[in-house]
Amino acid sequence: MAKGTTGGPCVKCLVAFVATVIIVLAATNVWNPFPTVWDWVGRNQPLSEPDVVWQQRIGGTPKTVTITDTAVVVEERLAVEARSLASGVQLWRKKVDWAAVAGGGDSAVVAIGHLLVKGYEVLDPSSGAVRRRDDQAVAVWTYRNALLDVRCAGPRDCLLSAWAPRGTKPLWTTPLPGIGFVLFADNPELLGARPLTTRQVAVHAGGPELMPPLLGFPIDGRVHVVDTALGRTVQELQxxxxxxxxxxxxxxxxxxxxxxxxxxxxxxEAHDPANGQRVWRKAGVNLRTANGAGCVQRENPAGSQNVIVGVSPERRELVIDAYDGRTLWTGAEGEPLLAVDDRYALARGADGGSLKGYELGVRAQRWNRPVQPDANAALARYAAVVVERKPDRIIALDPRTGRELIRLNSSAKVLALGPGGMVIGEGREIGYVRFGAVPEQPGIPRPGPDGTAPVPGDTGPAPGDGGPGPDDAGPDGQPCDGPKEPSCPTRNGAPER
Incomplete structure (x- = not known):
């Protein structure tokens, strides 16, 4: 007798029937058990050891995460949400195609919008309340001291405007001859420096940067240079x-x-945008803008807001002041540069087992610590981050002294850093850890009584050695108005004229 022809029930038929019913119910949005089943299968596991302050499962995989004074803003693929920095409790959530944070601290705002739809909204990060609406802009750029948008009356008739993050009237407006089809939504790529970082740390983990003094807009094969202090286009280059x-x-x-x-x-060659005159020139320095046969240059140089990274003819890595052409750091032979910002550089020692911290413009290294040979590092405004594998470990350091701020056993990615801690995440799980005391570790100097790690022979930056002075800091405490720093913003967040 063939199988399935007995008088008993057909188990396979019953299973197929139930599966069909479930699929129909899920497809018609009547009942969908799959997210619940997935949540059960992937139930919460601690993101790190020691444990995080709080850990939450969000609605989707995070694209960007930003820490404000009281909230953590998480951009997902089809939504944005904010969570309490203190507890991780969800404060609000909105369905959008893109989101970006402008401003910093208590002046932060969240710009949100939809793809292929003109306009955007500016939200309060703590409450989600709408502070300002726009129904014409087609692209937005977000900075710590400004928000830029562009609107077009025609294909070659556009206006670029700058706003204080919480402002209600433009600070300035200047015309642009179109913006090109590649510019849309939030923070389209401009012709600046690309960050030098590692994939285990989010590119903009430190939050939005200060608006640069000049911006380069690629439009129809030409470069339009906008002076953000004057609020006007100063050059058009081919x-x-x-x-x-x-x-x-x-x-x-x-x-x-x-x-x-x-x-x-x-x-x-570097040129002054005001008069077009050459300011400095370096021959033989490779900025790694070309990466194929024929020397075709398709990449922006690596660096930060005011510095660029190159390779000398002797194959030593360099950090160059883009403003005046000074060489701020030169790596030793076999010493690769891992990360750089406007103040510091991190390099792997030639032995492969050490990480060296440098302050730009200071010849001697600031600190040196042992790391695994495959360790990576990043600089993210508030901390230097070291990521090691086998075992998985995340270490946040004071970039000037090398003092440990936190050490975690974790395979998570570092998503955001703030003045008091950082957000890490894996999949849809995110968690917040506070910077604090860490146990002493063999080979790592114990912090001194003032909380800083001792550096042999270090007496602090002398005048003119590249260290910022008390008068070189903006309202948020970050260096500015130095030879390689942007202009200090005013107290209301607008750039100085």
Whole structure:
């Protein structure tokens, strides 16, 4: 007798029937058990050891995470939500296609919008309340001291406007001849420096940066340079086939790459945007803007707001002040640069088992600590982050002294850093950890009585050695108005004129 022909029930038929009913109910949104089942399968596991202050499962995989004074703003693929920095409790959630944070501290706001739909809204990060609406802008850029938007009356008739993060009237407006089809939504790429970081730490983990003194807009094969202090376009440039134009540190950089003798030869020149005059020139420095045959340059140089990273003819890595061309740091032979910002640099020692911290403009290293040979590092405004594998470990350091702020056993990614702690995440789980005391570890100097790790022979930055002085800090305590720093913002967050 064949199987299934007995008088008993057909188990396979019953299972198929139940599965069909469940699929129909889920497809018609009547009842969907799959998220609940997935939550049960992937139930919460601690993100780190020691445990985080709080841990929450969010609605989707985070794209960006930003810490404000009281909230953690999480951008997902189809939504944005804010959670309490103290407890992780959800404060609000909205369905949107993109979101970006402008401002900092208690002046922060969240800009949100939808793809292919003009306009955006500016929200309070703690309450989600709408502070300002716009129904015409097609692109938005967010900075710590400003928010930029652009609106177009026609394909070649656009206006770029700057706003204080919580302002209700534009600080300035300047025309642009179109914006190109590649510019849309939030923070489209401009011709600046690309961050040098690691994939285990989010690119903008430190939050929005200060608005640069100059911005380079790529429009129809030309570069339009906007002075953000004056609020107007100061140059319109046409690069030739061998040139790459970048706008970094208040200068217009022209990188020329020519192919001869089977290799690429590079020359970098910096020009003053006000008069077009050349300010400095370096021959033989490779900014890694070309990465293929024919020396075609397709990449922005690596660096930060006011510095760029290059390789000397002797194959030593360099950090160069984009404003005046000074070499702020030169790596030793076999010493690769891992991370850089406007104040500090992190490099792996030539032995492969150490991490060195440098202050730009200071010749001697600030600190040196042992790390695993495959460790990576990043700089994110409030801390230097070291990520190790086998075993998985995340270590946050004071970038100037090397003092440990926190050490976690975790395989999570570092999503955001604030003045008091950081957000880590894995999948849909995110958690917050506070910076604090850590146990002594063999080979790591114990912090001194003032809370800083001792550095042999270090007496602090002398005048003119690159260390910021008390008069070189803006309202948020960050350095500004130095030879490689942007102009200090005013107290209301608007750039100085």
């Amino acid at each position: 690069p030739d086939q061998h040139q790459r134009i970048s706008v970094v540190g208040g200068r217009v950089l022209r990188t020329v790459a020519t192919s001869e003798d089977g290799t690429c030869y590079f020359t970098v």
